[in-house]
Amino acid sequence: AQSVTQPDIHITVSEGASLELRCNYSYGATPYLFWYVQSPGQGLQLLLKYFSGDTLVQGIKGFEAEFKRSQSSFNLRKPSVHWSDAAEYFCAVGASNDYKLSFGAGTTVTVRA
Amino acid sequence: SQTIHQWPATLVQPVGSPLSLECTVEGTSNPNLYWYRQAAGRGLQLLFYSVGIGQISSEVPQNLSASRPQDRQFILSSKKLLLSDSGFYLCAWTTLGGGETQYFGPGTRLLVL
Numbered sequence: 672a673q674s675v676t677q678p679d680i681h682i683t684v685s686e687g688a689s690l691e692l693r694c695n696y697s698y699g700a701t702p703y704l705f706w707y708v709q710s711p712g713q714g715l716q717l718l719l720k721y722f723s724g725d726t727l728v729q730g731i732k733g734f735e736a737e738f739k740r741s742q743s744s745f746n747l748r749k750p751s752v753h754w755s756d757a758a759e760y761f762c763a764v765g766a767s768n769d770y771k772l773s774f775g776a777g778t779t780v781t782v783r784a
Numbered sequence: 785s786q787t788i789h790q791w792p793a794t795l796v797q798p799v800g801s802p803l804s805l806e807c808t809v810e811g812t813s814n815p816n817l818y819w820y821r822q823a824a825g826r827g828l829q830l831l832f833y834s835v836g837i838g839q840i841s842s843e844v845p846q847n848l849s850a851s852r853p854q855d856r857q858f859i860l861s862s863k864k865l866l867l868s869d870s871g872f873y874l875c876a877w878t879t880l881g882g883g884e885t886q887y888f889g890p891g892t893r894l895l896v897l
Binding site: 703707712713714715716717761763765770771772774775776777 | 828
C-alpha cells in the first residue's frame with residue numbers, strides 16, 4: 672500500500688519569499704501524485720497532479736512541483752508567496768489499481784507581512 | 785461542468801442524537817464517492833467509499849455508516865452521536881477508475897455537545 676510523509680507540520684514564510692513544501696511517498700510502481708490546498712473552513716482544492724511525462728508539473732496559483740523518482744519525492748514550490756497562500760497543503764498519492772488516495776498529514780503555511 | 789454539494793454546512797447536535805449528512809454530485813455519472821473526516825488540527829481520515837449504488841466500503845470501524853441510494857447521492861449517518869464524532873466532514877468524487885483525481889465538496893462542520 673502507498674503512503675505519504677509531509678515532514679513539515681508548520682512553515683512560516685514572509686510575503687514575497689519563496690516557498691517549498693516537502694512530500695515523500697512510498698509506492699513500488701509509478702505513483703499518481705497530487706497536491707491539494709485547503710483554506711480554513713473550506714474543502715480541498717486541487718493545485719496540481721502528476722501521472723506521467725514531464726517531471727516538472729505546473730499548477731494553479733503559480734505553484735509547481737517536481738517528481739523525483741530517485742528520492743521518492745514530489746515537492747511543491749512557489750517562487751513568491753502572497754498573503755492569500757496562507758492555508759494547509761496536502762500531498763496525496765494514488766495508484767492505477769486502487770480507488771483510494773493516501774494523504775499526508777498536511778503542512779500549515781503562515782505568511783507574515 | 786461537475787459540481788459537488790454538501791449539506792448542511794454546519795451542524796450542532798447533542799450527544800446521542802442521530803445524524804444524516806448528504807452529498808450530491810452533478811454533471812457526471814457513475815462516480816466513485818468518498819467520505820472523509822478531519823478532526824481539529826489533524827489530517828484526512830477516509831471513512832467510507834463507494835464505487836456504485838448500494839456498494840459501500842468501510843475503512844474505519846466506528847459509530848458511523850454510509851449509504852448510496854442513488855448514483856450521485858452519498859449519505860453519512862449515525863444512530864447515536866458521540867463527542868468524538870465532532871469534526872469537519874468532507875465528501876469527494878472521482879471518475880470511475882483507480883488513482884484518479886478526487887474533487888472535494890465544501891464540507892460540513894459537525895459539533896457534538
